[in-house]
Amino acid sequence: MSTQSNLFIEKSKKWLTQDVYPLWSEKGIDKKQGGFVESLTFSGEPMDVPRRAMVQARQIYSFLTGAKLGCISKDKAYAAVTQGTKYMVEKFSAPSGAFIYSINPDGTPKSKNPDLYTQAFALFGLAQNYAVNPNKETKDRAKALVQYLQRERKVKGGGYTELDEKGNVSYKSNPHMHLFESAIAWMAIDADQEWKDLGQELVTLALTKFIDKSTGVLGEYFDENWNHLRENGKFIYEPGHQYEWAWLMFLYQDLTGQDLKSVRHQLFSLADKYGTSPSRKVAFDEMWSDFTPKTQSSRFWPQCERIKAAVRLGTEVSKEQQLLYAKAADDALETLFKFFETPMQGLWYDMLSEKDEFNGNSSKSSSLYHIVNAMEEYINLRGKLD
DSSP, rough: OOOHHHHHHHHHHHIIIIHHHHHHHHBBBTTOOOOOEEETTTTSOOOOSSSHHHHHHHHHHHHHHHHHTTSOHHHHHHHHHHHHHHHHHHHHBBBBBBSSEOOOTTSEEOOOOOOHHHHHHHHHHHHHHHSSSSHHHHHHHHHHHHHHHHHHHHTTTTBBBBEEEEOEEEEESHHHHHHHHHHHHTTOOOHHHHHHHHHHHHHHIIIIIIIITTTOBSSEOOOOOOBOOBBBOOOEOOOHHHHHHHHHHHHHHHHHHHOHHHHHHHHHHHHHHHHTTTTEEEOOOEEETTTTEEOOEEHHHHHHHHHHHHHHHHHSOHHHHHHHHHHHHHHHHHHHTTTOOOOOOOOOSSOOOOSSOOOSSSTTTTHHHHHHHHHHHHHHGGGGGG
């Protein structure tokens, strides 16, 4: 392993252990009301803003992963997970079996919208809790959520509807990607056929509808028949989601044996070839399907997805090819660390402008899920690529 990658591994562990988990376990958990707070100011104080169900689910994952990496004690992490799961189920559950979008800090509902993105992450959070505390209540709650989706949100051509605050219906690949992630999480810990069926449905939808046959890229927005929504003949795709799908398909192949290797590497290579700036070492937020950038800003999370896809997919290519994957991971992590240069350590900026400037005064709790996932993959797998 290179000296640089060794340094990155040590730097990642140190940042998580000394800066992130001490701060977020102290200030990021509401000791009075319960649950995880939505965000912290750059002075490290909780913000008095509505809380999303998605944040609860992601922080359950983040604390468990921190414990796996040895960056926070298991006792402290499991206590956080237990209270976070209880809070999510008690405060965000709807009678239908769905989870609502957000609540006020006092626990009263803010938005009762059962958007698909929220359902995907609630299912994911329940899987994380079940992995360390396998109890019937958690699994039953997860199955009630899947049954709600099958009953009320099914699309004729496969998949599920997205809903906005006004009840308008749309069709998006992104929430399906996270639903796929949740199915994989459940498949890895529980033998129930329901998770396998859900995973198979979602990977089939990605392969047959989301990925455009002519370009090979995976689009974001669709009509009710899963045709790409286009402007002037072009549709939007996101490099970050290309990386993320590629990574998830690796995990799915590991569990099922379904050969997705060529698809995964195509998604990765198209994202890396067209959706990044080699000079700036950034992955862009949005692209057009003619491979021109729609935006040249860069949020933190596409860098995270580039890291984990590069190290995971890099383990299965030839020694000659590994150099490309290793470089992509190293470049992305180098860029990611720039997002952490905030007034207080243990926090992060959200967006890097196309002029390479940051702004902001707070950090969203939801971001840690992306960051710790990328660092876990880099720490565990980067050494296999040299």
